[in-house]
Amino acid sequence: MSSSLRMAGLFGQAARVISVPEFSQSHRILPFLRSTSRSQCRAYSQAQRPRSTQNIKSALELRNNFSTSASYARAKTMGQLKQRNSTGPFSWKAALLFVLTGAGMMIYFRVEKARLERKRIAEMSKGVGKPKVGGPFTLKDLDGKEFTAEDLKGKYSFVYFGFTHCPDICPDELDKMAEIIDKVKEATKDDKVFLPVFITCDPARDSPEVLREYLKEFHPGIVGLTGTYEQVKNVCKQYRVYFSTPRDVKPGEDYLVDHSIYFYLMDPDNDFVECIGRQDTPESASRVILEHINDWKREGKPLKLE
């Protein structure tokens, strides 16, 4: 009786520690915790130290609340009970071990659960059929060299669409992009796994020279891409970006371009994994990106680090 009571007490405490609301798996891994009923859990968790006579007494009362007289009869032997308890197999060390193991498992399963969830999301855009966002394209980089979707493979690319005459949103977002680049670079020790890309939606005005000057002000690591009107229209279509650039622009004509305000994170297979939007801070965005990069590395999948 005494040891089972203490065990129940310990489980009660452990259950209290482990049953953090969002962690549903604890119930699955430790089903025996369920053997102590809900009311007992509550009773023992209120009793912070089950060793104290007062708490055991009240616990006993609760335990035997079916018959009121029996609890008083048993309470007489509390002294003996206490003595036997102190020499029983369940010491504070055992309790500590139990709680630590529980906490360790909890942390492990939580991390695993988060990882699998990310993997599931990343896998969703793979598999059968064409990926929903992204696809083949041909553009040219700022040195005039051809740049295709193949050049994005082997790295985590971070694609943004914009134009240099953008009034306020693009500059804000590009400042954010610069912060994200620095954070990711720092965390990955600059192993070239991360490739930030800026694709202009306004090829008529954004020549390589203009683009280079513009991007230099934000971050030297951003790869600027431009192309012909048709090429840009195609890449916008591939990335499901609304394209409203006028086709025939008069020299000197001033206009604005509608464009997507999202960053697209693409994995080394060039499949879409995540959207980073206006609501994301540089901190939250770089955390999401690093999680994906680390998952990929942990699984030992191929990367192009050059």
Place this chain on the structure above:
Amino acid sequence: MGWLPWSSGGEPNKASDGGRIAPDRTSRKRCWEGRDIFFACLDRNDILDGIKDDKEARRKCAKEVEEFEAACSATWVKYFKEKRVMEYNRDQTIARIKKEDAATVQELKSQGRSTSN
């Protein structure tokens, strides 16, 4: 900062490879400052729409509007004026929805109370 493609009214700044140079960080900042000063003036005079109430705005904030238009290109000026109206309407809508939600919650609560009694 030797150039301002729109203030001169002449040829916009051309890059040597045919592109058109966009405002850089400094001129963007100056444009945004001009905008903020102009909008603060509109706020003081209870004017929301700088396009619809253009005459009124020009009369009451003559200096501010002049500086704003000098610091930003015409499309940006139009964009910012439209954005101001759009954001005002958006905030009004959000406030209205919140109020309606609160009223609905209140109503449901009072219904719950009357049924439980």
